[in-house]
Amino acid sequence: MANTQVIVGLGSCGIAAGAKKTYEKIRSLQEAENLTFDLKQTSCVGMCYREPLVEVIDETGSYLYGDIDENKAVEILDKHLGQHSPVKDYVVQTDLFETSDNDFLKNQVKVVLRNCGYMNPESIEEYETREGYKAIRKIANEKLEQTAIIQEILDSGLRGRGGAGFPTGMKWKFAYNNESDDKYIVCNADEGDPGAFMDRSVLEGDPHAVIEGMIIGAYATGANHGVIYCRAEYPLAIKRLNIALDQARKKGYLGNDIMGMKGFSFDLFVKEGAGAFVCGEETALMASIEGKRGMPTKRPPFPAESGLWKKPTNINNVETYANVPWIILNGAGAYNKYGTEKSKGTKVFALAGKINRSGLVEVPMGMTIHDVIFKLGGGIIGNKKFKAVQMGGPSGGCIPEYLSNTIVDYDSVNATGAIMGSGGMIVMDESTCMVDVAKFFIDFTQKESCGKCTFCRVGTKRMLEILNRITEGNGAEGDIEKLEELAYQIRDNSLCGLGQTAPNPVLTTIKYFRDEYEAHIRDKKCPSMVCKQLLTYTVDEEKCTGCMVCLKNCPVDAISGERKQPHVIDQESCIKCGLCYTKCKFDAIVLS
């Protein structure tokens, strides 16, 4: 009989939640007590909100345990493995009985994430047993033509997952059509959108799927060199990619005459980014690989004609490539049966913000935003009121609650003024100030602008100044119109996508939350009580213990009071710095 397996999730999120300690505890117990089970590791299944996760697979089935610290791990080893009685209270997912989170995985369709959390990402053998490298083998065995593969990808309807949604098959065709001795294929793993982590999870959880996708892309387009441009903030992803590349080379999936296909030679390496959001833009990305400042350049020429080192180049996103082996293996028809008319297949979303189940989900295109957030995401933390969801990061926008029946596909999301983007969904509740969110994104793009275009460089700065003014209570009538005018100018006069889309967060928040802007400007109030300068600070006499901490910290001596007596804030001299609020240990400072 096969041994019981104990599998610990060691993705970045798991490790941050303490999974390494859990793993070590289990390992040391196994050693000390000579227990016979197979201890394995995997990456993230997407249930980041339940990390650390430990799966136990025994002869009765699979039990996924959530929130497992060292103590709970000991209990599970003792009860489940020792006495064959699973600790039902900690099980979050199983096919054997009802649990709190069974519906999380049930409502998903896993294509891209087919292996994430189900295998050891550092083992090429495990990937192979899960149909890994079978697609490239199929191409070799059936002697599929390059054009046949491109046609299959075209038929599948796959569109680029990096943000713009350009049909992948068309891109490949362009690269294929350009004759050259050297051609490149590049994977964009820069994932700069702050708040998105799909690509990290895929690279950490299933690096071989991305590599296999790239090998197929290289074969189809005729590329002989490949580069994965990965941001340096993802050390674990880089490590696992390099392990996977070594394994793939040893097994002959990379190198000369791959899988016996005469003349098909291809190798690829990982290039670490150096911290610049604009390098996610494809021309800047190539400049960065060439060792230059990552500044975008004019298109045309498109990368397919003249890209990296002036050679024809095909660039796709991590998730795009991860889809490819599945499509080749299962056929375009199996893929495009999911989705809507113009957006086929599935999409991975990274849920974060004020949502109960923050993590990764993969759903067929066409599901409503509401279902993603409530059916899968479990709704809003503390049952607060759902206000908006931000999609598309700095290039995207905020979709208000009343439009949450919008379905996720490229065109429907675009119609709201946001964009699908790479798949980050930041959920916001009533305690999020939309003006503050707009300011946050403009601050980001303003800092990340490469500085080449005047409107992007100076215009975003002017927008930031106006937003700062508004959130500090110095907004004036006409500021909203000024923001809009600047927004249109920046949009129309910028060279690359960064500038062209930078105004979106402001435009969508003005469109859907104009009243919040007006409250800040006219009434000098922040309805969500976020903008510090617009709040009034008072002391709750009931709660105040008279500890004098606030008094000592107030930079302008606006607080008075005796020891053990309730303190008072003089509203005239208070400069609304918020220090007293953060310092008071008794929640006695009230905001209004």
Next chain:
Amino acid sequence: MRIARIKPEIKTEDQEAVDLSLLNPLIEKYKNKKGNVIPLLQGAQEIYGFIPRQAFKKISDETGIKLSDIYGVATFYAQFRLSPVGKHIIKVCHGTACHVQNADTITDSLEDALKVKDGETTEDKLFTLESVACLGCCSLAPVMMIGDETYGKLTGSGAVKIVKDIRIKEKQKAEN
């Protein structure tokens, strides 16, 4: 704009004698490779924790890449530092998810406890406080990273405690 990242002053006392010979294997490895500027700078920073002025000169002299080109690249990317940093770099995430989950409080509390401003190094040279945009652990927001260790679901006081614990450990190490 990205160029604003250039620190206005580079203190010469920070640039004390560094052992430039440490650069030799690195330069040897990348000397005639195309696209080598970024790996050279990343390697130099790996060695010294920052990129000393003399290192720029040596790399330029020995590879034939123009000094201005190397400097241009170094000042474009957020990763490169031109002055020394503390032993531990505290990267507080200010990505979207962390921002809406009160990342400001984390930075405020750490500024307060360490008596430095964002971007500065503590007097004992143990810590440098930095803001970064998204560490990819948004589901655990607010998040910070010290060395290779990521800490999630932080509160202001929780973050301060983590840093203080590291300081205590460092003190004990120094005493032994």
